[in-house]
Structures are given as C-alpha cells and as structure tokens.
Amino acid sequence: MKKTYKIDVDCANCANKMEEAANKTAGVKNAVVNFMTLKMNVEFEEGAAPKEVMQEVLKNCKKVEDDCEIFL
C-alpha cells in the first residue's frame, strides 16, 4: 500500500535525513521524501498498519531532525 503525506521541513539535507529515518522504520518498505513539493510517499510492508507505522516514522524523524513535521 502506498500513501502520501504532507510534511514541513526547512532544509534539503534535513529532508534527506527524514527519508533515511523513515526507511529504517519497521513496517516501511520504501519511503521517498520530496523536499521541493514537501511530500513524503510511503510504501508500507504487507500487513503493516499505516497509522501506527506513521507514528513511529514521525518519532524517528523527530530524532534526526527536531524541526520537522509530518501531517498525519
């Protein structure tokens, strides 16, 4: 399953870090962060619950870049 989320982040490098953090989260098969359009496309693993996974993604993103937001 694929979903797109709006995000807010200030710098391109931070967006790269968010992408890396999201990809390391359990339940995420592949995540792409697009800094220019401020969007995060997440492909979930089979059977993962997007809502819970996204909470984890947000937590992991906050860890690498404090000043970021994912609009869930």
Place this chain on the structure above:
Amino acid sequence: MNKKQKKVLTRIIIAAVLMIAFSFLPVEGYTAFVLFMIPYLVIGYDILIKAGKGIKNHQVFDENFLMAVATVGAIALGDYREGVAVMLFYQIGELFQSYAVGKSRRNISDLMDIRPDYANIERDGEIEEVDPDEVEIGSIIVVKPGEKVPIDGVIIEGTTTLNTSALTGESVPRDASEGDEVISGCINMTGVLRIKTTKEFGESTVSKILDMVENASSRKSRSENFISKFAKYYTPAVCYGALALAVLPPVVRMIFMGLSPEWGDWIMRALTFLVISCPCALVISIPLSFFAGIGGASNAGVLVKGSNYLETLAGTKYVVFDKTGTMTQGVFEVTGVHHNTLPMDEILEYAALAESFSSHPISRSLQKAYGKAIDQSRVTDVQEVSGKGVIAKVDGRTVAAGNAKLMEMKGIPYQECHSVGTIVHLAVDGEYVGHILIADLLKPHAEEAIRALKAAGIRKTVMLTGDAKRVADKVAADLGIDEVYSELLPGDKVAMVEKLLSQKNEKEKLAFVGDGINDAPVLSRADIGIAMGAMGSDAAIEAADIVLMDDDPLKIAKAIRIARKCLRIVYENIYFAIGVKVICLILGALGIANMWVAIFADVGVMVIAVLNAIRTLYVKNL
C-alpha cells in the same frame, strides 16, 4: 515571506545593528564579551538549541553543530565580532535559501495553474457551484467564458474558442463546437458551453497531469543520489579533519620541532574549516534545479515523469520514431485525382458511393473528400473483393474501385501512379476513368523537427513503421531521417529497438517517440520513451517517461534542450560548490583564508548556486 521567515529577518536586523554599533564602542575584554553576547544569542539561540538536541539524539554532525562549534570557538578565542558575524551570515543564508525555495515552489505551481476550483452544475434550471470531485459521470456542467473546463467531456451545446496553452504550451487557441471532446484544463474564451462529462474529476486529464508533475521529482536522478551520499560522508570527514588540524600541528610543533604550539592560531584554522564545510549549497541546489527544470518543461507542454528521465534525456544521441501519428498526422486524405477522364467531382462521387458500405479508413477519407451526404439507395449489388477493392452498381452503372490487382482481375488497362500513397483506381462500365491518391499528411513541423534534432547534436534518427517500403522511404527522404525500417509488425519494432540498443555505446541514450497507443512495449524498452499527443490518450501517459502534450514533434528537440540546460546547471553547481569549498579548505588549512573567506565559501556559494538553479525555470527561448 511567511511568519517564520519574518521572525528570522527581524532577528537578523536587530543582531546586525547591535553588532555594528558595538564594533564602534571602545570596549575591551570582559565588557566586550558581555556586549557581543547579546547579538550572538539573539541571532544564534535556535542554532545552539538545535545543536544540543542533535547531540542528545546522536545526530552530531549537522550544520547546526558545525555553526555552534565554530562560533563558540571563535568567541572563546576572543574574536567576538567574527563569532557573531558567522552566525549572522549563516542565518542570512538560511533565510535566503528558504525564501528562494518557497518562491520557486510558488512559481512552479503558478505555471501549473490548471487546477479548477469549482464546476458549475445545472440543477432545476439554476446554476450551482460545486466541488469538481462531486460531479458524477454524465452530468451536465456549464462553463462560462473565462473559466477553466473542470472535467473532461463532450460539448452538447455552444461553440467557443479554447485556450490550451496551460496544457500544451501552444498559444494558438483552438475552436470547438457541439459534439467535440474537450479536455479539462483548457480555458473557455468566448462562448458559454454545456458539457456532458465523460470522466470523474480524479480521472480527468487535469488531475492526471497535476499528479504526475507533483510526483515527478520523487524519482530521483543519479546526481541527486550522489549528493545525498556525498553529504553523508562529507560532513563527518570535514569535522574530523578540523579536529586533526586543531590538534596535530601544534603537537608536532611542540614535541618534534621545539617551537611554541600556537594553539590559538591552529584552532582558528580548524574553526574556519568547519564554517566552510557546510554542504547546504549542494544539497539544496541540485534538487531545486531538477524541480525547476521539470516545472519549466511542463510549462512548455512537455511532461517529464521524473528527474532521472531528465538526466537520461540530456544524454540522448539516438532518436527512433514511429511514423503514423508521430511524424505524420495519421489521418488519410485525398491528395489528388490523376489521369481522370471524368470531372474530379464525379470521380470522387462514384468512388465514395461505391465504397460507402465499407468502414475502412480509405472509404472514410473518400467520403470526406466527396463532402456531401451519401445516398446509399443509389448503390446496389455491392461486391467486396477481398484485398482488392469493391465492385458495385451506382445509378445502374457498374463501378469498380480498388487497387491495381482489381483492375488486372477485370482486365482493365490502368495508369500507374508516380506519387506515394494509397491508390484507388476507378473504372465505370469497364472503362478506366482515373485514379485517386490518398496519403497520410506529414505534420507541419516534422521536417523542422528533424533538423532541430540534428542541430541539437542527435547522432542518428531512425524511423520504424509498419507501412509499405515505398511510402516509408518517401517520408524518410522528405524529412531527412537517416535510417528507415518499414513493413514491421509491432513485435519487430521491439526487436529493432533492441538491436539499436545493443549497437550503441552505453553512455549514449536512445529515445523512442511514438503515439503511445500501440507502441507501449517499445516505449518501455527504449532508454527513454516519449509519447506524442497526450491529449486524451491515457495509454500515452501511462507508458511513456516523457509526454508531449501537443502532437508537435518539434517539442522533442526542445525537451532535449531543456534537459541539457538543466543538467548543465546541475553540473555547474556541483563543480562550482565543491571546487570553491576544496580551495577554501586548503587555503584555510594553510592559514591564508580567514573566517570571512569561510563565510563566503559557505553562504556566498549557496546563494550563487541557488540563483543558478532557478535559471532552469526559464525555458522560453530554448
């Protein structure tokens, strides 16, 4: 400017004023430290907090950390003014970057300003504005002059001129009237239209295009991936370099050379190192260039599905075309009547009537050329001769219309035609009366398109077609195409493209241009697939990597030029930013470059790189 940016701007102004004012005060030592700490904290408190949080979260090496260490270090060494200045310029750079990115975001969304906000629906004789999402298939919508067509459909009432420039980049408006299909995103210019919708909003052209463009920059190019990787290793490397620079030389001087260690000097050099090292210029300008390139291209009617395709397109050296629908219009028209013993009108009338029971494209073009209503009651005894033509009685006279084989079968002497195309020979009551030439017309810009491709440095142009050799050779010669392969089945086209792919150098890319309807396998097999005429064809949008919104083959060369410009700017930025930084790092290590040079290497390079990146947006004159 948004709220966040305004706040930063205020802080920058306050800090700048304080710093300059304090520089003129005759203060020394402790008082100076206290005074300069005011602007330092005003401008840098958030950076310090972020750096602290980074350390707490085990994300040490980010730019906040670099800036915090560099400025705290400078202040500890007594260079209060430099410390404040570095922080100040860093914030100015960040503000500029966020402003520039926001501005180009808006610019690009303005370019793609085709999203309709509402649809007018007619209910009980009254017009009501609703969300386009709520309109069901088969509803009647009303589009007034000046409004955008919100949903794809068919005109059931009204005539108008449509402005399609937002979709195709084509500035000449097109006329539309009852029965014509209209696609969403066009602007209705003159008359009121009533349209019966044929698709939902989500499936309409406008939604598909927006979706594609918005997701385009998610497919990252090799250069973007390179930069992400580069940034990951580069920042820690420079940090360790700076540490080594601060510790090793003084120790070596002290122990092995017996000189004074000069700690202050070497630490200052190490701090300069840290300021130079920030990778922002690269990390921001590369995706920005691609984003602007895709935005600029879509404004010119060229939809690019991802940054990686822009990269491939820039390296294209071979262009392979389909013929029908790509270089030709794909509509057959009567282009001449030759050797006729009867008047032209009469010949066309006989042919059209005799063929009136057939739905073959040839018979349709005959009927179109005849131009009058067909009275089928005048036609009797229709006899189709498979692969040859038709024999029928028209007004009681026996008419034979078909190819040379039909004439031979009937033993009628006929005249060969010297022109290329489909020939319909006509005999009335066993007597040859002439032949009609039907040909597929070349697109108006086809020849110019090939010339433009050559001028853009394309090494070879190839045409593949299922059409007869004679027709194909003629078209290729007219257009100046280098190689032509004719009488191919769809499967042969894939094989042909594979053969061409294996012959060429890995670095030189091959593009296939087709109309997207029956070329899908070839489009996906080529290095890059370009589909023609997306107007209404979903298959084209799905199969291709790049879609030309109007049917104009001239856009191929333009797309290549846009891609090249974008890639050139990307490489300029990579070389420029890395080059300046490396030079400054060396100068910094040698003690030649001071903190001010370092600030330029960081903020200045970033500003220049961003301004350079924005140039990709302007593609008008390419």
